[in-house]
Amino acid sequence: MEIETITEHQRLNAKKKLNKMFGHVNLKDMTLACPIRDVMAMASDKWSILIIMHLGYYPILRFNELKKKVYGISNKVLSERLKQLEGDGYLIRTMYPEVPIRVEYGLSDFGHSYLQKLIELTEWAQTYKDCVLANRAQYKTKKRS
Amino acid sequence: MEIETITEHQRLNAKKKLNKMFGHVNLKDMTLACPIRDVMAMASDKWSILIIMHLGYYPILRFNELKKKVYGISNKVLSERLKQLEGDGYLIRTMYPEVPIRVEYGLSDFGHSYLQKLIELTEWAQTYKDCVLANRAQYKTKKRS
DNA sequence: CGGCATCCGAGTAGATACTG
C-alpha cells in the first residue's frame, strides 16, 4: 500500500490552518475549555458514530430497531447517546403518544452534514486500514529484535 | 447559524456509500471485528489528535516538549500514545544515543495524510460548534418546560 | 414499547517515584 506523497505545499498549508485555529489560544485553555474538543469528543464516540451511520442508511428507526442494528449496545448507553445526540442537534426525536408508545429517530440536516464528514473519514480509514495493520504487525516483530 | 441544506442527491449518495461500506458485513461482525473501527478508535482518541496536531505544527518535538505542548497529559499516557502512534505508522521516532539521550518525534507521510483529514474535521467542528452549543443550551431549557 | 434507576466489574487515567 503506497501512501500518497504529501507535498511541501500541503504541509505549509496545514501548518497555516493549525496556526489560525490554535495560534491565539494558550495551551492551557486549549485543553481545558476548547469547545471544539467538546464537539469532537461527542461526535467521535464509537457508539455515536454507529448510530449516525445507521440513521444515515435507514431514514428513521425506532429505539429497539436501533438497538438491534447497533449491535452490542445496551439500553442505558443507547438512550444516553440518543439524548446527547438529540441535544446537540444531530438527530430528531419524534414521539407518537399512542399505546404502546412509538418513538422515531432520524437525522437532522446538521446530522446529515456530519454524516458527510464521517463518511469521508471512514473512506480514508478504509483506504489505509491495511497500511495501518501492516505497520502494526511489523512493529510488533521489530520490537523483538 | 444556518446549516447548509443537504440535497436529496447527497442523501442518496451517502446511503449508497454506506451500503458499499457496510452492506456486505453482518451487524455482529461489524461491531466486533471491524478493522476500520480499530483504526478510528486509535485515531479519534483525544490525546492522539492533540499529539498529531502539535506535530503538524512543529515539525519535530522531543518527549518533554510534547508533554508541555499537550497540556495535561501524563508521562504514562503520552508514552503509551506515542508508542501506539508510532506502531500504527503515524509518526517516526528517532533516537540519538547521546548522553543525555535525545529522542525526536515527527509525523510520517501517513501521519500528514491523517492530519489533513483531522484538519478538515476540525474545521467542520469549528464551523458548527456555536450551532451545537446553542442547541445544547436550548435543549436544556426545553427539558424544564 | 421506550425508556430510567441501580448496582457492579473492568479498564483507564493520573500522580508520584524511580531508573538506564
Place this chain on the structure above:
DNA sequence: CAGTATCTACTCGGATGCCG
C-alpha cells in the same frame, strides 16, 4: 532526558429489573 513502575481513583459500560 526519556521514559517505566506502581498504586489509587474514578469513569464508563453492561446487566437487570421496574414503570408509564
